[in-house]
Structures are given as structure tokens and as C-alpha cells.
Amino acid sequence: MSVATAARRALPTVTTVGGALTIEELLEATDLPDAVVLNAPDEYAERDWLVALRRDPRFSLKPLFIDRPVDHAGPSLADGDTHSTENLYRQVADIAEHCSTLSRDVLADPESRLLAFLYTRPGRLIAPQPDWRSEHLYRYPLLDAFEGSTASSSADWLTTLIRRRLLEPVALIDRIRACPDCQGGHFSYIDQCTNCSSIDISETIFLHCYCCGHVATQDSYLSGDGMRCPKCLTQLRHIGVDYDRALETYQCTSCTTRFAQPDIRARCLHCAKSHATIDLPERRIHSYRLSTSGALAARTGNVGDLFSLIDDLNYAHLSYFERTLDWQLDLHRRHKELEFGVVCIRLANLRELIDETSRTRAAQIVDAFALRLRELIRSTDLLTRSDEKHCWLFLPQTPPSGLAVLRSRIEALPALVRETGGATLEIGVRTFASSEMADGKMPATLLMSELRGALP
Ligand SMILES: [Zn+2]
Ligand SMILES: [Zn+2]
Ligand SMILES: [Zn+2]
Numbered sequence: 001m002s003v004a005t006a007a008r009r010a011l012p013t014v015t016t017v018g019g020a021l022t023i024e025e026l027l028e029a030t031d032l033p034d035a036v037v038l039n040a041p042d043e044y045a046e047r048d049w050l051v052a053l054r055r056d057p058r059f060s061l062k063p064l065f066i067d068r069p070v071d072h073a074g075p076s077l078a079d080g081d082t083h084s085t086e087n088l089y090r091q092v093a094d095i096a097e098h099c100s101t102l103s104r105d106v107l108a109d110p111e112s113r114l115l116a117f118l119y120t121r122p123g124r125l126i127a128p129q130p131d132w133r134s135e136h137l138y139r140y141p142l143l144d145a146f147e148g149s150t151a152s153s154s155a156d157w158l159t160t161l162i163r164r165r166l167l168e169p170v171a172l173i174d175r176i177r178a179c180p181d182c183q184g185g186h187f188s189y190i191d192q193c194t195n196c197s198s199i200d201i202s203e204t205i206f207l208h209c210y211c212c213g214h215v216a217t218q219d220s221y222l223s224g225d226g227m228r229c230p231k232c233l234t235q236l237r238h239i240g241v242d243y244d245r246a247l248e249t250y251q252c253t254s255c256t257t258r259f260a261q262p263d264i265r266a267r268c269l270h271c272a273k274s275h276a277t278i279d280l281p282e283r284r285i286h287s288y289r290l291s292t293s294g295a296l297a298a299r300t301g302n303v304g305d306l307f308s309l310i311d312d313l314n315y316a317h318l319s320y321f322e323r324t325l326d327w328q329l330d331l332h333r334r335h336k337e338l339e340f341g342v343v344c345i346r347l348a349n350l351r352e353l354i355d356e357t358s359r360t361r362a363a364q365i366v367d368a369f370a371l372r373l374r375e376l377i378r379s380t381d382l383l384t385r386s387d388e389k390h391c392w393l394f395l396p397q398t399p400p401s402g403l404a405v406l407r408s409r410i411e412a413l414p415a416l417v418r419e420t421g422g423a424t425l426e427i428g429v430r431t432f433a434s435s436e437m438a439d440g441k442m443p444a445t446l447l448m449s450e451l452r453g454a455l456p
Helices: 023-028 043-055 085-100 110-120 141-147 151-163 292-300 304-311 318-334 350-356 359-376 400-416 444-453
Strands: 014-017 035-038 064-066 167-177 187-192 201-203 206-209 215-217 226-228 243-245 250-252 263-268 274-276 282-290 340-347 382-385 390-396 427-433
Touching: 014 023, 023 043, 035 043, 043 064, 043 141, 085 110, 110 141, 110 282, 110 292, 110 359, 141 151, 151 167, 151 282, 151 304, 151 359, 282 292, 292 304, 304 359, 304 382, 318 340, 318 382, 318 390, 318 444, 340 400, 340 444, 350 359, 359 400, 390 400, 400 427, 427 444
Parallel strands: 014 035, 035 064
Antiparallel strands: 167 282, 187 263, 201 250, 206 215, 206 243, 263 274, 340 390, 340 427, 382 390
16 A cells, blocks of 8 residues: 555554564564554455454554455454545544543553443444354454453353443344353254153144044055044045044154144253253344443543442432431331341442452452342342442341341452452441431431441
């Protein structure tokens, strides 16, 4: 490609790989170009090169171009093609401008790089690609390239990105069935006997004698002089008058049961477990884009998304939570037998946790914490969050002893979700039992600010 032709202002430096420069040499280079053009011998090499570059933190956000048309709605990792030099320079400038608004530590870990990649390419989709070799039938090449390991963990990654509301679905691409045991998408379907589950079944025509009600295979009705019932020996002449076809058309060789519809079973080719086809949960395959909170996280390193994991519990709006608490405080003043508890949990070191590990790792730790917290609370308990650090639980019908037990279990959670030899989520817990209530009116907001203030 000629760089000289478009030389008007300070042009970006563009390096071409595939000619004099090999991909390995580019990856080793100390002086990085503004953009890279890939001149690969075939599409397999091109894909490998794109993956290698996107996986490298130094190249993950670089504008990459290939010498054939690129469909941005598709799963390509390239930014564009070399068809128009003017276009190419404009894209390089666009991406550079978006990159300049990113916070400095955006390249720290794969997740930050992925979010930054999407942020610097507005409208870019994470598109699924059908792949029979994938356990889940679809892969997301962009996720695979940034995540850099096996397909099953990038599926988990996608799930947490969605649960944290960093990505949002754009279009429904397909609906597939997944194995309830292993999530695999490959099945062998087989029909079997409704009585003994044998697969040794066959389809035949059964006739039903109107005279005596006998049902048998068509063959057994054939006699030398036409059709005769083998049981009552009546001559059968007219279908619909003397006899009819039976509804059942299958017979099991093992147990001789006749049936109209066999049971259809789907055997998972990954874990070998067998399920009725109606028991296979549906999985929806979407394309995704960066959400507004995803863009905020990319630009500023905002950690709000980690709380979405906790909000998935019995989340109530703060004002609703406060109103409920006010009501219960009033009720308790009249009816001392109505006991309840309030728990304040402070997540003390989220930012430090991200700095120490990575956003992905921190999300995993918070998610594991949220999952275990969910096991501890009942469906009637309420949860809310007042800010980036404090979560609240309202526990109706809970005596002080029950509250103390819950508190010690919550305090034990960080140790359970701790990385071996690594980072720990630090929490502080304060509780309030209705029996501790002083006389006189105490509004919920005051009670909550006292509890929060009592935390170290
Ligand atoms: Zn059978
Ligand atoms: Zn008969
Ligand atoms: Zn399975």
C-alpha cells in the first residue's frame, strides 16, 4: 500500500505483515506502528495472526486491517480492509481519539482490554460463530482472542459479563438445546419403548378386528382367501366396516408392548447422560454489544458492575427497604413478639482487590461471595445497597440468636471464597436485632446510619 499518496497531515505509521516482516518479528518489535495491515497467505493464517495480535496487550487495541472486505457485524477481529486508504486513515484516527479518552490502566487485564476494545470501536458487536467443534455449538471469536484460553471458560466469562450488565444482547441469532448436566450441545436422538425403554422397536401396521376387538400385525390377518381375524376367524372385507388400522404402529421386540409414539431420548455426547427431549433447557444465542455501564467501566474503571452480582439476590430498592424497615420498627413498638434483624455488610477493599488481581478475578471472588450469601438468606429476606460499599439485609421473623448465627456465617464467607495464597475480599458486618430497640421513635435512616458508622 502506498503511504505517500495520502500525505497531507502527520500520517499514522502503518506496518504491513506478511511480506518482509513476519508476524513473529512484529510481536517482538520495540517500536510499534499506529496500525498494522495483514497480508496473509490464506484465511487460516490471517485468523491466527489476528488472534496473536489481539491477545498481545500491546496490540490488542491497535487498528488492524486485512486485504479483503470485513463485515463488522460478523466475528472478525480486524478493524477494516485496505480497500480505501482514506477510510483506513480515518479509522486509525477515530480509534486513536477514543483511546485517548481511556483511563491509563485499561490494558491491565484481558477484561479491561476487551471492554476498551469495544469502547474504542463504537457499534462493534461480539458476534457468535457456529462451530461444530465447540461443545456449545457456537463460539465468540472476540472473547476467545481476548480471553486467550479454552472455549468453556470464555462461555463462563460471557455469562459473568452479562450478569454484571457490561454487555447487552443485540439480536437473537439461534436457540439451541443444552444438556442440563454439562451444558453440552451435541446429542444423539433415539426413540425407544414406552414401557421397558428398549431401543429394539420397529414400526409395523396393526389391524383391529371390529368383531372381537383383536389387534395384531397385518401379516397375521392374511389367510389364503383374503383377510381373516386370527382370533374370531371372521372374514374381514371392508376397512372401516369390518376392521381398521390400529392407532399403535410401534412394537417393542423385548416386551411386545405396542404404542403409537415412542419415547424420544437425547443422549448427551459429552457426558453420556440421557434426557427426555422436553427436559433439555433452551439456550439463546445472541450477539452482544457494550452497554452504557460497560462503556463507563471501560473509560473510568468504574466498579459498579461487581455489585450487580450481589443485586441479583432478593434486591429491593433502597427506598422500599427503608419504608419496610420503618414499618417493622413501628410494628415492633406495639407488638414486641414480632422480631426481626438488620445486617449491614461493608465490602471494604473492592478497588484494592481489582488492583491486586484483575477485574475478572475480582468479579469471580465477588460472584462466589454473592452465591454463598444467597445460600444463607431466605427468599423472604430483603437485600439492598446504599452505595458502592454497603449492602443491607432485612430479616423478618428472626430472633437475636438466629441473627448471631447468620452474622458469624457471613463473616466466614471471605475465607471460603479466598484464592489460595492470594487476594481476599475484606468485609465488615454489623447487626441490629429488634430486641435492642430503645424506646421512642427511631427512623430507619437513622438506624442505618448508626449501623454504618459503627463499622470500622
Ligand atoms: Zn419394551
Ligand atoms: Zn376378530
Ligand atoms: Zn451432558
